Amino acid sequence: MSWARIMAPLAGAAADRGLLQSARVLAEAFDAELACVHAPADMADLMPWMGEGFMGGVQVTALESLKEAAVEGHRAVDRLVGELGYDRCRAISLDSPVWAGLAMEGRLSDVIVFDSAAARGKGPLAESFQQMIADEQRPVVVARPGLKVGGTVMVAWDGGKEASRAMRTSLPLLQKAAQVVVAGAPGASSRSFALERLVEFLAARGVTATAKVLDGTGNDAAALLLGAAREMGADFLVAGAFGHPRLQEFIFGGTTRSLLNSDGPSLFLSH
Numbered sequence: 001m002s003w004a005r006i007m008a009p010l011a012g013a014a015a016d017r018g019l020l021q022s023a024r025v026l027a028e029a030f031d032a033e034l035a036c037v038h039a040p041a042d043m044a045d046l047m048p049w050m051g052e053g054f055m056g057g058v059q060v061t062a063l064e065s066l067k068e069a070a071v072e073g074h075r076a077v078d079r080l081v082g083e084l085g086y087d088r089c090r091a092i093s094l095d096s097p098v099w100a101g102l103a104m105e106g107r108l109s110d111v112i113v114f115d116s117a118a119a120r121g122k123g124p125l126a127e128s129f130q131q132m133i134a135d136e137q138r139p140v141v142v143a144r145p146g147l148k149v150g151g152t153v154m155v156a157w158d159g160g161k162e163a164s165r166a167m168r169t170s171l172p173l174l175q176k177a178a179q180v181v182v183a184g185a186p187g188a189s190s191r192s193f194a195l196e197r198l199v200e201f202l203a204a205r206g207v208t209a210t211a212k213v214l215d216g217t218g219n220d221a222a223a224l225l226l227g228a229a230r231e232m233g234a235d236f237l238v239a240g241a242f243g244h245p246r247l248q249e250f251i252f253g254g255t256t257r258s259l260l261n262s263d264g265p266s267l268f269l270s271h
Helices: 016-030 043-050 057-084 098-107 126-135 161-169 171-175 195-203 221-232 246-252 254-260
Strands: 005-010 033-038 089-093 111-115 140-143 152-156 179-184 209-213 236-240 266-270
Touching (some): 005 016, 016 111, 098 126, 111 126, 152 221, 161 236, 179 221, 221 254, 254 266
Parallel strands (some): 111 140
């Protein structure tokens, strides 16, 4: 089992350069195709605002501006891909309806890479991040500076289906790691689970892992996980995302939001 296609959604801006460098590190580690997908603002999103059968001067100007921005963004992505110098890199520019195209590219990829800004709800790709991880339920990497494959990976485990999905879909990453630590805080969870069971599960799949019980109670699971990740110098934190309804997570925060807003290691998330 490996990753053969890694996708990086791009806005066609200078900020894409850092994301592409991280995506290249990930793709090179697996000798995978890197799909650099330009997702411009969608003209179809303006239609409800314009009103049926009405095209005034403001609306026409807005459409022309979006068209020009899409062309410039496409050119910017082509330039960045050319500068990247990765042989297995492919630039793709989406047409309207952009979301449908982005969803299809995501379904045909093993993992999707975003930067911290999009994961924190900032920038032009913030909505794409939410849609990919929550609606499409695709495995997502939140790339932080210094992203590294082959170092230390911490797996957050609470016995839930989201944690299980994240752990199973991250197996190629775990199999390349120099050290894997399974961490969980039984006192901060309503579930009953044993970390040793997951260590056994991973061993049967060629991953040698150790267990680390985190002491804590209440709603401090994210703080416990991030503290442990810093202590062990983890390069990646694997975790389930949105274990509660999305609206509840949005209003009350939740472990996922705390992880996204942290300055911790790169994240591998799956819902």
